[in-house]
Amino acid sequence: MNTDRIRGMYDILPDEIGWWRLAEQAMIDTARRFNYREIRFPIVEYTELFARGMGEATDVVGKEMYTFTDRKERSLSLRPEGTASVVRAYLNQGWHTQAPFQKLFYIGPMFRYEKPQKGRCRQFHQFGIEALGSLDPSLDAEVISFAWSMMDQLGIGGLWLRLNSIGCSEDRERFRAVLHAHFSRSIAHMCADCNRRLDENPMRILDCKEPQCQPFIDTAPGSADHLCPECALHFAHVRSLLDLLGLGYEIDSRLVRGIDYYTRTVFELMSKDLGSQDTLLGGGRYDGLVETFGGPSIPGLGFAGGFERLVIILQERANAKLTETSLDLFLATLGEAGRRYAFSLAQRLRRDGFSVDIDHRNRALRKQLTLANALHARHLLVIGDDEARAARGKIKQMDSGEELEISLEADTIADVLRKGG
């Protein structure tokens, strides 16, 4: 039997799960403070949902999806992101007619077929929020502020925000034409990818890192200079609200992002502790997406971030400390009567809410104590046949070594455990 993991998919082990809980808890708590409600949606959707939502020409749809056909020959895909599913659920529930304004968040695994490396896996985990139903710049600012607040709660520093506006769909069309004209003049000197992008999606050329392309990208017009008056005003409002909240950002007119549904505000929160995968979280507006899926014209925006990257930062910066797990009581046993007595005592105390563990391997007493130590048990009770018969024994506080003779009734023990903190 082959016990290898699937490439790019990892076990999250008990020793590291604390960092994940910490990150998830920060997400859940920030969502509570900002009043975003949790939604969970399937891991598999019709392929078309992602293809139409994210855009056929995007890298994700073009070459990174886990796509397969089911037994009825329908094309399904493992979700590569959450936004399309949230919008699908939104329409599915009829929220566009009954409750068009929604603030939602989600946590869960996503799948993209890419070469794995630090901070990039084939099964990775995202936290994300989506706010639908308002075009107001205050919602843009809130979404960005949400991201900062969450990082703040985790004590993560060394972050900066790249911000841009790529305008409404008309602006995008005009901007594409402007870029096409700009790059057409120099395309012969540019890399193969950019030659392909010129007609496919000239905005993506701005993302190119090839040295030979840089001079032409540096002189390219920025998207923020080609906004219609309405979009320009919207962008100015977003910036002024971020200023009001004291949130830092840098305008980056080259930031275009890799998914087609974005309009107007786009942003990425970057970390200098992540190496080459330095985007911790990214998002933006998608004012046309609901309509693309056949719904009414309802705007929305959101972001998604990577838990793996968050965990890397948490571990490496170690600003946060994990609390060691501990046990209220360890029951060491001797003899059959002792074991039976302890077994039933454990049941009672666990029902009362205490964490209790017991030896299951019939090991020497000394080994049981070593185990109690390793488990950080706060109290120890040795129950042998004598204790079982007399229903009395000595409970020991592990750190001080102090022993107290008590009656071995569950209530009496519970009192001692409570007093012992």
Place this chain on the structure above:
RNA sequence: GGGAGCGUAGCGCAGCUGGUUAGCGCACCAGGUUGUGGUCCUGGGGGUCGCGGGUUCGAGUCCCGUCGCUCCUCCCA
């Protein structure tokens, strides 16, 4: 899609210009102490040296191939 590095016990590693039964630390198990922990001592279990082929009297070591992992580039979470 392109590039680089690395595969020896669960983990971290050593193993010289090829030369006996492949070692060390941690972890694990047992005993010292058959009813009281963290220390210490002793012992033990664990390896197709990633896999396949080649060279050789002899390969963990050299050669070729292959698979896997990691990282970089790209893109992004």
